[in-house]
Amino acid sequence: VSASTQTETATPDGRSPRPPFWRDVRIIRIALQVGFLLAVAALLFWLFDNLTVNLRVLGIRRDFAFLGQPTGVPILGSDFRAQSPIRDALLVGFFNILRVAVPGILTALVIGTLVGVGRLSTNWLVRRAAGIYVEVLRNVPPLVMLIFFYIAVLQQLPAQADSITAGPFALLNVRGVYLPALRLDGPAPAFLGVLAVALAAAIVLGMLRTRRFDATGQPHRRVPLGVGLFLAIALLGWLFLGRPLGLELPVVEGRGVAGGYRMIPEQASVFIALVLYTSSFIAEIVRGSIQAVARGQTEASDALGLSGLQRLRFVVLPQALRIATPAGGNEFLNFTKNVSLGVFVAYPELLRIGRQAVGNGFPAPQLLFIVSAGYLTLSLAISLVTNLVNRRLQLAER
Amino acid sequence: MATTQPVTDDEQLTATPPDDATTGMAWVRKNLFPDVWNSLLTLTLGPLLAWGVFALGRFLFVTGRWEIVTVNLTTFMVGRYPRDQLFRLWIAVAILALVIGLAIGVATSVARAAAASAGRDHDRPWHEPVRRFGPPVMLLVVMAVFVQTATPLLLLAAVLALGAVAYRLGRLVPLRRRGQVNLVLVIGVISAQVAITGFGGVPRSAWGGLLLTFYFTIGALLFAFPLGVVVALGRRSTLPVVRGTCMVYIEFFRGMPLVVLLFTGWLVLPFFLPPQFPTPNIVTRAMIILVLFTSAYVAEIVRGGLQGLPRGQREAAQALGLSPWKQTRLIILPQALRSVIPALVGQAISLYKDTTLVLAVGLLELLQVARIIPGQEAFRGQGLFAETLVFVSLIYWVGSYWMSRESQRLEAKLGVGER
Numbered sequence: 001v002s003a004s005t006q007t008e009t010a011t012p013d014g015r016s017p018r019p020p021f022w023r024d025v026r027i028i029r030i031a032l033q034v035g036f037l038l039a040v041a042a043l044l045f046w047l048f049d050n051l052t053v054n055l056r057v058l059g060i061r062r063d064f065a066f067l068g069q070p071t072g073v074p075i076l077g078s079d080f081r082a083q084s085p086i087r088d089a090l091l092v093g094f095f096n097i098l099r100v101a102v103p104g105i106l107t108a109l110v111i112g113t114l115v116g117v118g119r120l121s122t123n124w125l126v127r128r129a130a131g132i133y134v135e136v137l138r139n140v141p142p143l144v145m146l147i148f149f150y151i152a153v154l155q156q157l158p159a160q161a162d163s164i165t166a167g168p169f170a171l172l173n174v175r176g177v178y179l180p181a182l183r184l185d186g187p188a189p190a191f192l193g194v195l196a197v198a199l200a201a202a203i204v205l206g207m208l209r210t211r212r213f214d215a216t217g218q219p220h221r222r223v224p225l226g227v228g229l230f231l232a233i234a235l236l237g238w239l240f241l242g243r244p245l246g247l248e249l250p251v252v253e254g255r256g257v258a259g260g261y262r263m264i265p266e267q268a269s270v271f272i273a274l275v276l277y278t279s280s281f282i283a284e285i286v287r288g289s290i291q292a293v294a295r296g297q298t299e300a301s302d303a304l305g306l307s308g309l310q311r312l313r314f315v316v317l318p319q320a321l322r323i324a325t326p327a328g329g330n331e332f333l334n335f336t337k338n339v340s341l342g343v344f345v346a347y348p349e350l351l352r353i354g355r356q357a358v359g360n361g362f363p364a365p366q367l368l369f370i371v372s373a374g375y376l377t378l379s380l381a382i383s384l385v386t387n388l389v390n391r392r393l394q395l396a397e398r
Numbered sequence: 399m400a401t402t403q404p405v406t407d408d409e410q411l412t413a414t415p416p417d418d419a420t421t422g423m424a425w426v427r428k429n430l431f432p433d434v435w436n437s438l439l440t441l442t443l444g445p446l447l448a449w450g451v452f453a454l455g456r457f458l459f460v461t462g463r464w465e466i467v468t469v470n471l472t473t474f475m476v477g478r479y480p481r482d483q484l485f486r487l488w489i490a491v492a493i494l495a496l497v498i499g500l501a502i503g504v505a506t507s508v509a510r511a512a513a514a515s516a517g518r519d520h521d522r523p524w525h526e527p528v529r530r531f532g533p534p535v536m537l538l539v540v541m542a543v544f545v546q547t548a549t550p551l552l553l554l555a556a557v558l559a560l561g562a563v564a565y566r567l568g569r570l571v572p573l574r575r576r577g578q579v580n581l582v583l584v585i586g587v588i589s590a591q592v593a594i595t596g597f598g599g600v601p602r603s604a605w606g607g608l609l610l611t612f613y614f615t616i617g618a619l620l621f622a623f624p625l626g627v628v629v630a631l632g633r634r635s636t637l638p639v640v641r642g643t644c645m646v647y648i649e650f651f652r653g654m655p656l657v658v659l660l661f662t663g664w665l666v667l668p669f670f671l672p673p674q675f676p677t678p679n680i681v682t683r684a685m686i687i688l689v690l691f692t693s694a695y696v697a698e699i700v701r702g703g704l705q706g707l708p709r710g711q712r713e714a715a716q717a718l719g720l721s722p723w724k725q726t727r728l729i730i731l732p733q734a735l736r737s738v739i740p741a742l743v744g745q746a747i748s749l750y751k752d753t754t755l756v757l758a759v760g761l762l763e764l765l766q767v768a769r770i771i772p773g774q775e776a777f778r779g780q781g782l783f784a785e786t787l788v789f790v791s792l793i794y795w796v797g798s799y800w801m802s803r804e805s806q807r808l809e810a811k812l813g814v815g816e817r
Contacts, residue, residue, distance in 0.1 A: 029636075029637060032637060032640075033637050033638070033639040033640065036637070036639055036640055036643070037639050040643055047670045050669070050670050050671055050672050050673075051669050051670055053672070053673060054668075054669045054670075054671075054673055055669065057673055121436075121439075122429070122432065122436065123429065123430065123432075123436045123439055123440060124429035124430055125429075125430060125439070125440050125443055125444060125447070126436075126439055126440075126443060129443060129447055135799060136795070139747075139751075139794070139795045139798035139799040139802065140751075140791045140794055140795050140798070141751035141752070141754040141765070141794050142751075143754040143755060143757075143765060144754060144765055144787060144790060144791050144794060145791075147765065147769060147787065148783075148784070148787045148788075148791070151769070151783045151787070152781075152783040152784040152787055156781060337654075337655035337656075338655065339655075340655035340657045340658055341655075341657060341755075343657060343661075343758070344757070344758070351655070351657060351658055351661065355661060358665060364665040364666055364669075365666050365669055368658070368661060368662045368665060368666050371658055371661075372654060372658055372662065375653070375654060375655050375658055376650070376653045376654060379652075379653035379654070380649075380653055383653075
């Protein structure tokens with residue numbers, strides 16, 4: 001009897017009956033998603049429809065044909081001509097982001113690492129100075145620093161003829177910051193060829209030494225040997241080819257400055273402010289990651305008899321680097337995005353160029369779209385690289 | 399000593415280490431000149447630092463022409479806000495002091511109760527309050543130097559006293575009523591705004607200075623927090639479409655520089671609204687952008703908290719037979735949010751610093767005041783930018799530094815990562 005009551009609730013093939021469709025989880029899930037998708041699509045359609053209606057009412061064209069029209073204004077600090085099309089101006093703006101971001105990130109990385117290690121120094125003065133550096137700089141908005149350096153420092157500098165000199169290498173004046181430039185002349189392609197050969201030779205030597213190390217266990221010393229070989233070949237090539245590469249120092253000539261690499265004040269202020277701001281965050285990341293390496297690791301390397309430098313090189317730093325990668329990548333990303341603050345001091349990065357074009361009567365929606373796309377591309381590229389590096393460095397999941 | 403006396407175990411245990419760190423010379427040798435390398439560092443860095451301190455001190459106390467700050471202190475605080483309506487601001491500040499004091503009081507009771515139940519005792523050294531409130535007190539002293547009449551100081555003291563009374567009241571609120579404090583806080587913030595704008599008051603477009611900075615920071619946090627929590631839950635949803643949409647939302651707003659978004663909000667946002675729709679004013683537009691931007695970061699932080707929860711919590715809630723909504727509201731969210739409070743404070747700090755960017759849309763906030771005041775008739779051509787910008791930096795620095803220190807304290811107190 002009991003067996004018959006059990007089978008009553010089951011279907012003939014032995015499975016439990018399907019619930020009514022409005023209680024079926026699978027159907028509810030699909031319905032919810034379709035509903036959500038429809039709502040999002042409706043919102044986007046509504047926004048886009050408003051845009052087209054507004055543009056038609058105002059008589060603004062909806063295509064990107066304006067990109068071919070002449071820009072109408074030159075660009076600060078470049079030989080860009082006013083007749084060139086907007087497209088080229090936007091490209092210049094895009095590369096101006098990189099022109100600050102790439103050297104800036106490298107500089108911030110070096111300073112940040114030094115300050116971060118300095119915060120852990122046994123020297124009281126170094127520790128305190130590094131602490132003040134971090135606490136002061138990371139708590140002041142970068143835009144305040146940027147405007148401070150632009151208005152209150154760089155614009156108060158003397159005229160070109162009375163430039164402030166920092167040794168023979170750098171000049172400071174109201175027209176910009178002048179640094180030594182690398183000058184390639186003479187048989188430059190031949191010299192680049194020599195450098196390539198030197199690099200290849202150094203890599204081959206490194207590989208040979210590694211193989212020998214694997215086979216015999218003798219110290220490989222691949223880094224000093226490789227660098228030495230590269231420098232030796234490069235030096236020989238440099239001497240034989242008649243010194244094709246040299247430093248060009250900026251010098252005051254009459255009322256102007258000749259030679260060197262010139263950073264216009266706009267670029268210099270963005271560079272300085274963002275390097276100071278970002279390096280304070282990088283310092284904290286460096287300090288935190290070194291401290292996060294378990295104490296036992298240090299003690300274990302002492303027990304193995306490693307020297308202080310060996311301990312850092314082989315035990316602490318590799319692990320600290322792994323911890324620091326995600327946060328560090330985030331700071332590189334922030335630096336790049338913050339270059340857009342340059343718009344406030346008229347540094348001609350992408351946003352500034354776009355903003356200027358809007359002011360000259362070109363359509364705002366398309367221009368802001370291009371500017372956004374430019375910055376978004378850089379952001380996504382950096383986070384992609386960070387994720388790849390991070391994946392390579394992480395330990396396999398435990 | 400001629401004879402070597404055997405040392406008993408007791409003596410070894412009670413012997414104190416040589417006290418070399420307390421005597422001056424020994425301290426200097428140990429911390430500044432332990433070896434050649436460190437001595438070199440000390441000798442190069444020391445003079446540089448001394449010169450820096452000297453130059454800063456000379457600027458602050460000798461060469462700096464601070465009368466520009468004295469004359470314009472009110473402008474720094476409120477911008478172009480009409481001076482005959484200042485009483486409304488004081489009313490708003492008093493309301494805020496009341497509700498914030500109350501909220502801190504309740505939060506303290508909750509924290510004490512939690513600490514007591516966890517068996518942690520609360521003996522604080524006497525100098526802790528001095529250390530904790532050092533930065534804001536310093537700012538108040540600086541303000542007092544620049545104030546021309548005693549009225550603002552007296553009013554400020556009254557407001558602080560009101561806050562202290564509210565804190566005491568907050569400590570008396572029974573723990574089971576603590577949920578209503580959030581509501582009181584929201585009502586307080588809204589009525590503070592109404593006290594300024596309502597009843598023939600001052601529209602927000604006429605606000606400026608520090609007032610606008612605070613308005614954007616508090617307002618954007620208030621709206622961005624719930625939005626961010628919703629997006630974070632969506633990001634963790636099991637429905638692929640919802641998850642994907644929230645991911646795109648987060649990645650878009652985190653990938654864009656805030657300035658670009660603000661310009662978009664200023665120049666392009668009106669295009670996306672129907673023609674017959676009134677264009678929202680510039681403060682609202684900036685606020686919308688700040689809220690969208692911040693909510694994406696809040697969502698990412700909250701997602702971290704959600705991910706950090708052990709699976710067992712959700713499973714235990716399911717085993718209790720709670721509905722999915724109740725599982726999230728009663729079990730998951732309270733724990734996830736508690737663990738990310740320090741990160742949220744960090745986000746509040748960056749928002750506070752990021753409000754400087756609203757000068758992109760032509761608002762007269764604190765930094766913009768510092769930028770245009772040296773162009774006033776009395777000061778034109780004298781280049782007093784360093785004075786105004788340093789003053790403004792100090793205001794930002796104190797707020798940001800203080801919040802970050804408080805969040806470290808909170809982190810230690812909540813025992814995040816201690817479990």
